[in-house]
Structure formats: C-alpha cells, structure tokens
Amino acid sequence: ALMYLETGRYVITGITISSKADMSELSKTEPELAKRYEELRRQYAKASKDLEKREKYREAREIQRDEQIRQIPGWQTFQLALSEDAVKYLAMEGPIVVVNATPICCDAIVITQEIISVVKLHEMTYKKLAEYLATTTISDALLRLWTVAVEPILAATPLTPSRRVWWLTTGIAGRAPFHAASDHRPGSANNASSHAISSYIPSLKALHFSRSKRSNSAQAQMMLLVTMSTNPAPHHNLDTSYEEAAITKTFGTSKTHIAHPTPEDVLSLLPNFPFVHFACHGASIAYDPSQSGLLLTQNNPPAMITISDLEVDLIEGAIAYLSACFTAEQPDGKLADEAIHLANSFQALGFQHVIGTIWGADDRAAGEVARVFYERVFERESGVGGWDVAGALHGAVKAYKDEENADVVTWGPFVHIGSS
Structure with missing residues (x-):
C-alpha cells in the first residue's frame, strides 16, 4: 500500500x-x-x-x-520505485510518518529501520479534518489535531535519540500543521514540539534525493541574500534589517547581497551559491500553483520569480531559506498530492534543506527566527554528517516562542523541508 x-x-x-x-x-x-x-x-x-x-x-x-x-551491472533499479529495505534505510535518522486522510479512513503509516506499521486514527475523519482546517481558529484546530492525530501517532512511534520525525502528508492532510499540533496552555507539554523535531518531505524519493546531496562543514559557505524591503502597493514594506545583520555576522565577506533585483538577476546568480536567503513577499496561487512565487521588481513594476522559472542547474545546494509568506503552503484540490509549492520546488532544484512558511509570517517573528537560526545552524553537525538544520530551526522557533510568550500564529508557520 x-x-x-x-x-x-x-x-x-x-x-x-x-x-x-x-x-x-x-x-x-x-x-x-x-x-x-x-x-x-x-x-x-x-x-x-x-x-x-x-x-x-x-x-x-x-x-x-x-x-x-x-542492463548495466549495478543499475538494475534505475528509475524504479524504492524497495522496502531502501525505504526502511531512509528512517535511520528517525521515523517517517505518512499521514493518510481519505473519506474512507484516516491512518498513519510509520516507517522505522526495523518495521513498517499502521496506526489507525479512529478519532480523525476526513470530514472533521476539513472542518477543523476551514472553520475553526488556528489554536482550536491545532488542539484537535494534537488530540486526534499527533498524540496517538507519537505514542505509537519509537523515536531515536535525535527526536527527529519526518512527516509525509497526503490529500487534505497536507494542509494540516502537524509540527505545531498542541495544547498551548501555559506549562502544557501536550504538543508536538515538546516531543519531536519535525521536518516535512513531499515523497520518499525526495528524501532519498536530498540525502544523496548531503552537505558538510567543508563546503564553501557562500550566501546569496535577496531582499525586498520596499515593495509596490498593495504589498507593505518589510523590515529586513534583522535578517541582513544575522547573515552578515554569519557569512561576512562570503555574502552577496542583491536588493530589489529582477527575476533574471536572481536566476543568473542562483546556481553559484550553496546558501540562499530570500526576505520578501510571497504569493500562493491556488488555481495554478506553478505560478506561485516570490515578489521582486522589473524596472520598478512588480515581477515574480515563479515555480515554473526554477529550472536552473545548481553546483551544490545546501540551504534555501525562504523568509516570505506561504512558501510552503500546500495546494488544495486536484493537485494536493503533487505538493507543488516554492519550498518543495527549491528542494527539487537541488537544495538539501529548505526553510519555508505555511501561512503568513509576522515581520518581527521572521527576523528573530532567522537571526537565531543563523547563530545556531553551524554550531554542530548532525549525528551522520552535515549541519543540524532542522534542530537549528526548532531551537530558533522555541527561543522566540519562550522569550516573547508568543502566540502560535506568529511562531507556527516556520517549517523545515529536507533531510537532516
């Protein structure tokens, strides 16, 4: 199945x-x-x-x-689906949880190194999930999501010492923020972030692809910073100073900063940088996800760099940080299982890690989370090599949440997509 x-x-x-x-x-x-x-x-x-x-x-x-x-020895599985053993091997750093929500049933397939098992989600139905996501407040929806899905899944899932979990969602479940599911009352540990460090993947093959491109500390730390602090109406201007300062502190002279660029400027430079950070507005186009994109300029009039534009060949992509609204928002309707959004597109482009947002991000929260993320991301490597990108984002979000006593609306949209 x-x-x-x-x-x-x-x-x-x-x-x-x-x-x-x-x-x-x-x-x-x-x-x-x-x-x-x-x-x-x-x-x-x-x-x-x-x-x-x-x-x-x-x-x-x-x-x-x-x-x-x-017919070539060693290439018998070329372009074929991953074997069961290969799928289990992908769970070596932590379990993969495939959440399946259909009108017939709702369940989770939990993949570990040892076994692939099914967790029945008896309290979650397709109809109720759709109602939670469409009609309730974010806090109420996240509480229900914790109760009917995330809590029973984590209770049945053996975690590794890293506490890493990879979420792979299907259909309408793709619009559910499993990483932020919680009872957010003060002092409560009934929440996903207290138990696990979450990442998302669009498919098992995408995770396999990302792992094959694993980065390490020997990689040249060259950063392309793209900012749009001044924006055409009706978009408001952005305070990108927090992010600019954090990136300058981390990358120094290895940073190339382009402000208010054209799409052509970005596409010409993108292949040369293993690290890229966008601080700008994003747009999610529900009826045609391939036209979703990042707002830039074209001789002053607004212009978009869209998903359909992203066809460049990267030398070696490490981290793409998309500090813009809706960059990881899952499409609805017939294209839900295609998982077409900007963050997934940057991973397909060749970036091992992508940071995105699943709803609109508050300017101050975006700046603070990015600042702490860059302070932490190169501090230590994950257990199997490469930087602990998901851990750095998890820590940055927690720091902002705890320091500001912030509402989930401000810290909840930030997600990690990729491998380690």
Missing part, C-alpha cells in the same frame, strides 16, 4: 528528482548513455503537448532507454 501511495503522488516534480539523482551517478560510469537519455528527456519536455502520437512515442522511447540502462 505504501508503494502505491508513493507512486501516485509528487509525480510531476518526482520525474525531475529521479532523473537528477540517477543521472548524476550514471554520468560518471556511462557518460554517453546518460547524455543520450538526458537529451531525449529534455527534447520531449520542451515539445508541444498537442499530439497524442508524440506522447506515445516519447513513452516508448524512454522505456526503451530505461531498459537499456538497467
């Missing part, structure tokens, strides 16, 4: 991820075959979409090429 679920979601971006992950290794051993395969894929990706005959020919040619590659 898990493999069927994985096959049916994140299909559009998953094709790109699979090709990038497999091609990078294949090109080392079979460069000519890898080149021909990639040329074929690119040729038909750019072709017009109006000929059914062309589509059938494309499928036949790609299948033929896949089979040719699978």
Whole structure:
C-alpha cells in the first residue's frame, strides 16, 4: 500500500528528482548513455503537448532507454520505485510518518529501520479534518489535531535519540500543521514540539534525493541574500534589517547581497551559491500553483520569480531559506498530492534543506527566527554528517516562542523541508 501511495503522488516534480539523482551517478560510469537519455528527456519536455502520437512515442522511447540502462551491472533499479529495505534505510535518522486522510479512513503509516506499521486514527475523519482546517481558529484546530492525530501517532512511534520525525502528508492532510499540533496552555507539554523535531518531505524519493546531496562543514559557505524591503502597493514594506545583520555576522565577506533585483538577476546568480536567503513577499496561487512565487521588481513594476522559472542547474545546494509568506503552503484540490509549492520546488532544484512558511509570517517573528537560526545552524553537525538544520530551526522557533510568550500564529508557520 505504501508503494502505491508513493507512486501516485509528487509525480510531476518526482520525474525531475529521479532523473537528477540517477543521472548524476550514471554520468560518471556511462557518460554517453546518460547524455543520450538526458537529451531525449529534455527534447520531449520542451515539445508541444498537442499530439497524442508524440506522447506515445516519447513513452516508448524512454522505456526503451530505461531498459537499456538497467542492463548495466549495478543499475538494475534505475528509475524504479524504492524497495522496502531502501525505504526502511531512509528512517535511520528517525521515523517517517505518512499521514493518510481519505473519506474512507484516516491512518498513519510509520516507517522505522526495523518495521513498517499502521496506526489507525479512529478519532480523525476526513470530514472533521476539513472542518477543523476551514472553520475553526488556528489554536482550536491545532488542539484537535494534537488530540486526534499527533498524540496517538507519537505514542505509537519509537523515536531515536535525535527526536527527529519526518512527516509525509497526503490529500487534505497536507494542509494540516502537524509540527505545531498542541495544547498551548501555559506549562502544557501536550504538543508536538515538546516531543519531536519535525521536518516535512513531499515523497520518499525526495528524501532519498536530498540525502544523496548531503552537505558538510567543508563546503564553501557562500550566501546569496535577496531582499525586498520596499515593495509596490498593495504589498507593505518589510523590515529586513534583522535578517541582513544575522547573515552578515554569519557569512561576512562570503555574502552577496542583491536588493530589489529582477527575476533574471536572481536566476543568473542562483546556481553559484550553496546558501540562499530570500526576505520578501510571497504569493500562493491556488488555481495554478506553478505560478506561485516570490515578489521582486522589473524596472520598478512588480515581477515574480515563479515555480515554473526554477529550472536552473545548481553546483551544490545546501540551504534555501525562504523568509516570505506561504512558501510552503500546500495546494488544495486536484493537485494536493503533487505538493507543488516554492519550498518543495527549491528542494527539487537541488537544495538539501529548505526553510519555508505555511501561512503568513509576522515581520518581527521572521527576523528573530532567522537571526537565531543563523547563530545556531553551524554550531554542530548532525549525528551522520552535515549541519543540524532542522534542530537549528526548532531551537530558533522555541527561543522566540519562550522569550516573547508568543502566540502560535506568529511562531507556527516556520517549517523545515529536507533531510537532516
């Protein structure tokens, strides 16, 4: 059942991820075959979409090429779904929880290194979940989410010493903030953040892809900082000074700062930087998620850098911090399981870690969380190599929450997407 679920979601971006992950290794051993395969894929990706005959020919040619590659020793699983053992191996740093919410039933598939098990969520129904998310206050919705879903899931899930949990959500569950589920009354430990350090992943293959690009402390710490402090109406101006100061303190002369750039400016520089931080407005386009984007400028008039623009080839992506509203908001409706939003798109682009927001972020909270995040992110590495990015975000959010006695509306939107 898990493999069927994985096959049916994140299909559009998953094709790109699979090709990038497999091609990078294949090109080392079979460069000519890898080149021909990639040329074929690119040729038909750019072709017009109006000929059914062309589509059938494309499928036949790609299948033929896949089979040719699978004849090479060591490449028998090229572009195939992950095996059960491979899926369990992904849980070596902490359990993966797949939350499934349908009109038929609601449950969670819990993946650990030892076993894949199912937790029935008897108190959660599709109808009630939709009502929580649509009609109640955020605090009430998070309390219900804790009671009917997160508490029983964590009670049945053995955590590792790192307390890491990766959430993979399907359908309407993709709009539920499991990392922030809680009873937020003073002194209460009945909340997800007291028990676990949460990350999100759009698919198992995406996690596998991210792990294959694991960064380490030897990587050049070059930062591209993109800011939009002054914005065209109706967007309000932003105080980006907290973030600018924090990044300058951390990266020093390794920082390149571009203020009020055009989309072309950003896209031309993006491939050269393993670290990128956007401090600007974001827009989520529900009816066409591929047009969601970040607000920049184009000779003073507003311009967007959209998801559909993100097709550059990165040298080595480490962390993309998207300090803008709605950058990790899940689309609704028919495209829910495609998980098309900016944060996932930056991960598919090649960034191992992405920080995003699932609803509008308060300017001061965004600045303070970013400041503490950059103070902490390079302090220590995770247990298996690479920086503890999720831990740094978790700590930064907790520090802001505790110091300001902040409401969940201000600290709740920040999420980590990626591997460690």
